[in-house]
Amino acid sequence: MKYDDYLLKVLKDECPFCDIKKEYILEKWKHFTVILARAPYTKDHLLIVPNRHLVRLREIRPEEWWTLIPLIEKRTKKLEKIHSEVNLLLRDWVANWVLGKSVDHLHFHLIPDIPIYSATWWWNRRIYSDFQTVKKTAELKEKLKWK
Numbered sequence: 085m086k087y088d089d090y091l092l093k094v095l096k097d098e099c100p101f102c103d104i105k106k107e108y109i110l111e112k113w114k115h116f117t118v119i120l121a122r123a124p125y126t127k128d129h130l131l132i133v134p135n136r137h138l139v140r141l142r143e144i145r146p147e148e149w150w151t152l153i154p155l156i157e158k159r160t161k162k163l164e165k166i167h168s169e170v171n172l173l174l175r176d177w178v179a180n181w182v183l184g185k186s187v188d189h190l191h192f193h194l195i196p197d198i199p200i201y202s203a204t205w206w207w208n209r210r211i212y213s214d215f216q217t218v219k220k221t222a223e224l225k226e227k228l229k230w231k
């Protein structure tokens with residue numbers, strides 16, 4: 085399914101990050117959850133999502149910050165074992181499509197191996213099916229010896 089169609093049909097009335105299926109979760113901490121991006125920019129593209137529905141970065145509480153930074157560091161190191169570089173991208177504020185943001189729920193992207201200077205790939209993004217998401221999450225857990 086094309087990502088744009090998914091956004092229009094599936095995400096119209098629900099937040100995809102407020103109720104993440106257990107099989108999609110790579111790692112869940114007290115305040116944040118790590119998942120594989122379902123409409124990835126590149127292979128092994130991860131998302132770090134606050135467990136609370138936050139929209140702005142400034143809504144993160146101090147105790148959440150203290151767990152976010154080590155989680156980003158830990159997952160970046162894992163990805164760097166199999167990728168040359170990892171970019172961190174913040175998705176803050178509401179989805180307005182101007183910058184390609186499509187989900188209001190605050191989240192951070194860990195994106196291996198591609199420069200973040202062009203949005204030409206945006207229009208060709210595809211969304212994983214439920215089956216593909218479960219399969220790819222399990223494969224990545226195995227590949228990265230996820231603990």
Ligand SMILES: [Zn+2]
Binds near residue numbers: 100101102137138189
């Ligand atoms: Zn949400």
